[in-house]
Amino acid sequence: TVHRHTTDLAMAPGSREKLAESTLGAARDELVRGLGGLLGQPIPVATGDGGTVPDGTVLDGAVVVGTPTSSPLVGRTVAARDLAAVGDEGYLVRSVSKGRERFTVIAGNTDLGALYGTFAFLRLLQTQKPIDHLRVAESPKIKHRLLNNWETERLYAGNNPSGLGGLNGESGAIFNFAATGASAGRNLPVILDRYLVMARALASLGINGITINNVNADNAYLTSARIAQEAALADALRPYGIRLGLSIRYTAPTDSRFAPDTLTNSQLDPYGADFRGWWHRRAQQIQSAIPDFMGLTVKANSEGQPGPQDFGYDHGDGANAIAAAVAPLGMTVHWRTFVYNAEVDNDRLKRAYLEFGPIDDEVQPDGSRGRFADNVFLQTKNGPLDFQAREPIHPMFGRMENTNQALELQITQEYTGQNWMLAYLGPMYEEILKTDTYATDATGKLLKKRLVGNIVDGTAQHHPDTAIVGVANLGNADNLTGHHFAQANLFSFGRQAWDWTLDSADIATEWTRMTWSNDRRVVDTIRKMMMGSWESLVSYQTPLGIGHQFAEGAHYRPDPADWAGRDDWSPIYYNKADSVGLGFDRSPTGSNLAAQYFPRLQQRYGNIDSVPENLLMWFHHVPWGHRMDSGRTFWDELVYRYQMGVQYVTWMRETWDTLQPHIDARRFAEVRAKLAVHEADAADWRDTSVNYWKEFSGRDVPVDDAPLS
Numbered sequence: 001t002v003h004r005h006t007t008d009l010a011m012a013p014g015s016r017e018k019l020a021e022s023t024l025g026a027a028r029d030e031l032v033r034g035l036g037g038l039l040g041q042p043i044p045v046a047t048g049d050g051g052t053v054p055d056g057t058v059l060d061g062a063v064v065v066g067t068p069t070s071s072p073l074v075g076r077t078v079a080a081r082d083l084a085a086v087g088d089e090g091y092l093v094r095s096v097s098k099g100r101e102r103f104t105v106i107a108g109n110t111d112l113g114a115l116y117g118t119f120a121f122l123r124l125l126q127t128q129k130p131i132d133h134l135r136v137a138e139s140p141k142i143k144h145r146l147l148n149n150w151e152t153e154r155l156y157a158g159n160n161p162s163g164l165g166g167l168n169g170e171s172g173a174i175f176n177f178a179a180t181g182a183s184a185g186r187n188l189p190v191i192l193d194r195y196l197v198m199a200r201a202l203a204s205l206g207i208n209g210i211t212i213n214n215v216n217a218d219n220a221y222l223t224s225a226r227i228a229q230e231a232a233l234a235d236a237l238r239p240y241g242i243r244l245g246l247s248i249r250y251t252a253p254t255d256s257r258f259a260p261d262t263l264t265n266s267q268l269d270p271y272g273a274d275f276r277g278w279w280h281r282r283a284q285q286i287q288s289a290i291p292d293f294m295g296l297t298v299k300a301n302s303e304g305q306p307g308p309q310d311f312g313y314d315h316g317d318g319a320n321a322i323a324a325a326v327a328p329l330g331m332t333v334h335w336r337t338f339v340y341n342a343e344v345d346n347d348r349l350k351r352a353y354l355e356f357g358p359i360d361d362e363v364q365p366d367g368s369r370g371r372f373a374d375n376v377f378l379q380t381k382n383g384p385l386d387f388q389a390r391e392p393i394h395p396m397f398g399r400m401e402n403t404n405q406a407l408e409l410q411i412t413q414e415y416t417g418q419n420w421m422l423a424y425l426g427p428m429y430e431e432i433l434k435t436d437t438y439a440t441d442a443t444g445k446l447l448k449k450r451l452v453g454n455i456v457d458g459t460a461q462h463h464p465d466t467a468i469v470g471v472a473n474l475g476n477a478d479n480l481t482g483h484h485f486a487q488a489n490l491f492s493f494g495r496q497a498w499d500w501t502l503d504s505a506d507i508a509t510e511w512t513r514m515t516w517s518n519d520r521r522v523v524d525t526i527r528k529m530m531m532g533s534w535e536s537l538v539s540y541q542t543p544l545g546i547g548h549q550f551a552e553g554a555h556y557r558p559d560p561a562d563w564a565g566r567d568d569w570s571p572i573y574y575n576k577a578d579s580v581g582l583g584f585d586r587s588p589t590g591s592n593l594a595a596q597y598f599p600r601l602q603q604r605y606g607n608i609d610s611v612p613e614n615l616l617m618w619f620h621h622v623p624w625g626h627r628m629d630s631g632r633t634f635w636d637e638l639v640y641r642y643q644m645g646v647q648y649v650t651w652m653r654e655t656w657d658t659l660q661p662h663i664d665a666r667r668f669a670e671v672r673a674k675l676a677v678h679e680a681d682a683a684d685w686r687d688t689s690v691n692y693w694k695e696f697s698g699r700d701v702p703v704d705d706a707p708l709s
């Protein structure tokens with residue numbers, strides 16, 4: 001059994017889901033439901049007292065789930081050594097023969113491991129893999145596989161934008177903390193079906209934590225009333241191994257909502273007892289309601305959020321202060337590195353490393369290096385700008401030897417088509433995770449394991465504590481993610497968070513089989529659509545490494561011209577279009593961002609002849625006549641890419657139509673409608689961009705690529 005900490009935990013009236021009473025209970029329920037659905041017949045359940053199957057029950061054909069503690073049969077059928085090797089959250093799935101009886105054992109060292117194994121077993125069945133000779137042994141490569149649920153920002157899966165699901169007064173967020181109108185009775189602590197659908201989906205992927213609120217944090221989440229609501233949510237998710245975290249605002253202690261326990265600005269000194277004491281008390285209060293609470297995520301001195309720099313201190317001082325306050329409670333602090341203070345450097349992309357690098361490198365009084373505390377993770381976006389469809393890796397990966405690193409990926413499609421465009425991001429995550437950092441040791445020798453994935457899973461630089469974070473695409477839409485294909489991004493993130501070495505095409509196949517059909521033709525067609533979709537989006541939005549070119553605010557449509565606001569938000573800051581060419585010179589003749597990378601990458605990126613063409617304009621101001629690998633001029637290649645990108649979307653729309661006989665009518669129509677919008681909006685990107693660049697290049701659109709609409 002799992003412990004519940006609130007007394008009033010209840011499902012909303014009329015719910016179809018039911019609260020799991022324990023992790024193994026959840027495993028049993030999944031098998032009953034999953035096998036029942038797949039086999040089309042009721043599944044008998046035998047709960048053996050002490051693990052033995054009750055007399056008279058035939059073991060032949062059974063599926064036995066548990067740990068050696070919950071079931072001696074599990075202990076007898078799998079070798080202790082094999083089980084020990086998969087660790088706390090891993091599992092074994094084994095086909096066993098005993099006399100004439102053949103059965104399947106799903107074993108974990110913990111109940112959670114057994115639940116993960118259960119989902120893996122169901123996945124094998126659902127994807128029609130053979131299950132008669134199973135010898136599966138799995139364990140996650142990364143310890144904390146987390147979601148950040150921004151809740152109030154960049155949400156494309158809610159009732160507002162998608163028109164799917166949701167009730168009167170709900171914000172579109174997945175969790176109801178403060179819904180009004182007809183939905184007021186559906187607020188936490190009332191548990192809604194969708195929370196458990198979400199929990200089951202996340203557990204099936206091995207996601208083990210969720211920070212529930214936006215990093216632009218609202219202090220309301222720390223009030224007593226909210227904590228009581230959060231405790232109910234934590235109780236409901238606990239059987240699925242999903243722990244809760246919160247994003248916090250650095251200056252929360254001064255909020256009058258916490259009166260009488262409020263501080264004044266002058267008490268916010270990170271080295272003072274007042275500041276640390278406040279965070280300790282608040283964390284203690286949370287922990288007494290949510291004993292397995294993970295910790296706090298902080299966006300500080302970034303985009304208007306307050307932070308230690310407002311009080312004359314740096315990120316290390318601030319992060320360590322909160323970390324020290326929560327360390328005795330076993331909690332962590334995820335300190336985000338998405339900072340770009342204009343005073344640091346003219347090139348926005350260089351700023352984070354310039355601020356964090358020296359703190360990581362600093363020699364400490366005891367002679368060791370690195371000032372960040374052990375329970376601090378620096379949480380860094382995959383690239384140095386901001387979740388653009390393709391970016392070079394963030395130069396900090398590998399460079400921060402002395403600090404725990406968490407990789408932050410965006411699942412919600414802020415810059416990748418929101419809930420309108422079909423863009424499967426598995427290949428993007430894969431590209432990032434498998435990029436070689438060329439990291440070296442202190443003597444300059446290349447590390448053996450040095451892909452971004454190795455940095456994140458700790459094998460490169462021997463970090464025992466590891467984390468990966470996805471910015472969630474969850475909302476109250478009845479399919480949870482808005483676009484049906486957006487589910488694939490959550491799925492892929494989860495699978496890659498578990499094992500970053502997986503192939504994104506295999507993941508697409510798996511998802512397609514589980515979501516749409518096991519028909520060979522359907523699987524091949526959908527996988528093909530998915531696998532080219534991200535590259536096509538890159539091509540019609542921001543080909544060849546041209547940075548952020550989005551219209552202000554929404555980040556959906558193109559607007560390569562100047563914005564009125566901050567200069568480092570404006571597309572012209574990134575495109576630098578002129579009569580010579582296009583792109584931002586970050587080579588040694590320009591800002592020299594290239595120098596922040598390890599030597600091999602520094603040389604590769606710094607030279608226009610060796611930089612990968614798909615990153616070209618991230619690092620160079622490229623002359624219009626520059627000769628490309630294809631033999632085309634840069635201008636011709638650019639136009640060609642925009643065209644190809646749109647053509648791919650046309651092909652996807654036409655191809656989807658051929659699947660009509662194989663797909664249920666509702667989902668077929670919903671995807672079809674989205675693809676039509678997608679195609680029109682992709683064409684808008686191409687036309688707006690090409691017509692704008694043409695003003696600078698003074699060149700014609702190549703005849704082959706005409707007509708632009």
Ligand code: GCW
Nearest residue numbers: 150153154215216299338386
């Ligand atoms: O991409 C930008 C988004 C903001 C976001 C910010 C961040 C939550 O436009 O909406 O704020 O990044 O990551 O902090």
